Ligand SMILES: NC(=O)c1ccc[n+]([C@@H]2O[C@H](COP(=O)([O-])OP(=O)(O)OC[C@H]3O[C@@H](n4cnc5c(N)ncnc54)[C@H](O)[C@@H]3O)[C@@H](O)[C@H]2O)c1
């Protein structure tokens with residue numbers, strides 16, 4: 144029997160206004176902290192974070208994140224953290240700021256706190272960073288020795304952020320179960336720790352899916368009103384904790400590889416991670432030969448949530464065969480998770496699945 148592995152961030156805190164208590168939750172991590180966030184997020188949280196740290200005797204400073212998880216940016220902030228001699232880095236914002244903080248902590252051997260201020264991706268709980276070129280093309284997954292020591296999610300900030308971030312998180316979370324289940328069914332399917340998925344990883348992915356299906360539409364309506372409701376709490380947990388634990392421990396498959404392939408085309412750079420993943424999910428379902436009824440139902444669900452269901456909605460109005468060929472080729476690279484699907488994968492089959500998913504998306508959404 145192949146080895147099964149399950150691994151997780153040790154502490155997860157979620158609730159309305161928890162930013163004001165970050166100092167209490169991070170007290171054991173050290174005496175000084177560097178907050179990494181872009182200008183928008185610094186404006187939102189720097190005052191509260193600094194005050195909370197200082198109330199616990201922890202020195203806190205900040206550095207402005209420039210926006211891309213590139214090697215250059217990671218080196219620049221690592222130098223800053225090393226010069227200041229801090230014990231902890233706090234990454235606040237979306238997936239990119241958090242991934243940068245994890246890479247800085249890894250390079251400088253520091254503790255990490257991840258503080259998502261949007262519920263848009265799986266980045267907050269995971270032990271990896273997605274590295275991009277300075278131009279925004281996917282380069283590689285960087286694996287870290289450990290998970291963030293603390294993940295702190297303030298649902299008041301999440302609900303007040305622009306709704307499209309929350310919707311993107313739903314897209315990222317909707318993929319989790321389909322991908323984890325593919326990796327579970329495949330004889331050689333692996334999770335992100337190089338092991339077979341545990342029952343826990345598989346089941347948490349399914350709970351992620353059920354939570355999204357039960358609560359996403361109501362939660363999105365609440366977030367449109369900047370309101371924190373129990374559905375918002377449920378979907379924030381699904382987008383952040385369940386999807387994060389689910390993808391790392393359950394494994395990814397075609398949807399995220401197709402997302403990575405799509406990042407090769409400049410036209411898609413304005414679409415968010417979760418939006419591109421949603422196109423990947425629909426294409427995965429086509430690739431897997433799911434029934435018409437099932438694919439159409441998932442398209443209707445995602446469209447109602449405000450997620451894209453056609454290539455045009457992610458910037459690719461009339462993609463050429465060459466462009467889709469390029470996406471499919473990148474999606475099928477040897478190290479890609481698409482090979483967790485329980486059948487052999489070819490770039491031609493992937494390109495055809497993307498084109499067909501787009502056509503079905505048009506039919507259902509018109
Ligand atoms: N490491 C992982 O496991 C993992 C998993 C999924 C995705 N990712 C990565 O995450 C990245 C995408 O992250 P993203 O979609 O969160 O976008 P992002 O990090 O690119 O951008 C987030 C934007 O939201 C703004 N923002 C943040 N909080 C706000 C708030 N409360 N109010 C208003 N604006 C706010 C920020 O200023 C920023 O412009 C990609 O690089 C992707 O590869 C990583």
Ligand SMILES: [Zn+2]
Pocket residue numbers: 264265315399416420
């Ligand atoms: Zn994702």
